[in-house]
Amino acid sequence: MLKTKIKQVDDALGGGMVEGSAVAFVGSLEYDNIVLMHQVTLNALKDGKKALLATFRQAPDTLLREAEHNGIDYAPFIEKGSLVILDGYTNLYAPGLKQGENILSNPLDIGITTAVIRDSLSKGNFEVLIIDDLTAQYTLQPNPKGYIKTLVRLINSVKSMGITAMTALCKDVFEKVDLAAVLIPFDYVFEVSQGRIKILRSLKPLRTANPIFQYVRTPEGIKLILEEYATVESIKKRLKAESDGTLWLDWDRVEIITESSERATIETAYEFLGPEKGKEFLYLWGKKQFIGLGKDARKRTNSLKSALEEIVLLTRSSGGGILEIMEIKDDLILITGKNLFPRSKGSALPYHVHYAGSIAQFLTEFTGKKWEGKETKCEAMGADHCGFVFWPVE
Known part of the structure; x- marks a missing residue:
C-alpha cells in the first residue's frame, strides 16, 4: 500500500x-x-x-x-x-x-x-x-x-x-x-x-x-x-516571544493568564453587577472571545461535529479543560466539561458562563442561524462536571 x-x-x-x-x-x-x-x-x-x-x-x-x-x-x-x-x-x-x-x-x-x-x-x-x-x-x-x-x-x-x-x-x-x-x-x-x-x-x-x-x-x-493542536508541544512550536515583551501564537498576540486572574474577573462581575447581570456580562464576554471562529471553521468543513471537535481539541491543548460532545441534534446540543478554566469550589454561582457564550457564538456563525446557550451544572458549585445546553432561536 x-x-x-x-x-x-x-x-x-x-x-x-x-x-x-x-x-x-x-x-x-x-x-x-x-x-x-x-x-x-x-x-x-x-x-x-x-x-x-x-x-x-x-x-x-x-x-x-x-x-x-x-x-x-x-x-x-x-x-x-x-x-x-x-x-x-x-x-x-x-x-x-x-x-x-x-x-x-x-x-x-x-x-x-x-x-x-x-x-x-x-x-x-x-x-x-x-x-x-x-x-x-x-x-x-x-x-x-x-x-x-x-x-x-x-x-x-x-x-x-x-x-x-x-x-x-x-x-x-x-x-x-x-x-x-x-x-x-x-x-x-x-x-x-x-x-x-x-x-x-x-x-x-x-x-x-x-x-x-x-x-x-x-x-x-x-x-x-x-x-x-493535539499536544502542548505542538502549541509551543507556534509560540514566539519578542524582545519587546510581546508573545505571539501564530499571528495573535497573547498573554499567559493564571487561574487567579480569571477567577478575579468572574468574581468581580458578580460582585459589581449582581447574579443575573453578572451572568449576562460573562456570557457576552465569552461570545466576544469567539467572534470569527465559526466563520473560519466553515471554510474548512461542512460538518458541525468535526467543527465542534476542533473546539474540544483546542480547549484541551490550550489548558482550558476537557469538553465532551454528548449530543448533536438540529434543535439541541449537549456538551459537558471537566476541569474547566478557572477552577473553584464552594461558589454559589456558575463559573463557566463564558464557555456557554463562546460556543453559542461559534454555533451561530457556523450554522448561519442564531443559537443561545446556558451552563446548567458547574463544578465550582459542587457538581461532578459542568453541563452546557444549546438551542437555536427562531
Missing part, C-alpha cells in the same frame, strides 16, 4: 492507496496539493521505493529548496539513486538548448516527452512516477486537447507497467471540461486546498461517510488540525 502517513486519511482509504494505481492531487494557487504529493513521495522513498520525478514547474534545484522548506529532504535519496529527477523545465525557458543527463531536450513536444518518460521508467526499474505538475505544460500547449489525450495515454500506460503514477494540477487554471478529461485515468483524486483535504475518488470503498479532513500547512508540511 502507498500511504500518506496521515492516519485519518489512510484509515479512510482502508490503509492507503493500491500500488500501481494513479493518484491526482488537485489544488489551487497556494500549492498545498503539491506539498502533500511530495510528502507522499517522501514516504514511498522511505519505504524503499524507487521513484522518477519529472519537473516542469520549476528547475530541479528550486524544487529541492521548496521541498526542504516544507520539511521534505530528498538529498539522501538522490545520493543513493532511489530518486532521479527528470528536468523538463530548463529547455522550456533557457535561451539556448541545454543538454545533459536527465534533461528533456524538447519538453513542449509532449509525444517525445512521454516516450522519454516511459523509456526512463522501464530502463531504471522505477516503481513510482511523479509529475510536478501538469499545469505548467497545459498553459504552454498550443493544442490543450491533444495534450490531455496524450497525458491520458501516458498515465494508463504507466499503470499497465505496474508503476504508481502521481501528479498535481491546479484546478484554477484548467478549463472545467479539460479538468474532468485529464482526471479520467486516475484511480484516486484528492482535492487539497483552503485547509481541506477531500477524497473525491478512491479505488476502494471509503471507510468514512465524510471524507473531508481539515489541515494546516506547517514547516513540517501538511498536517491535520487535530494532530497539529
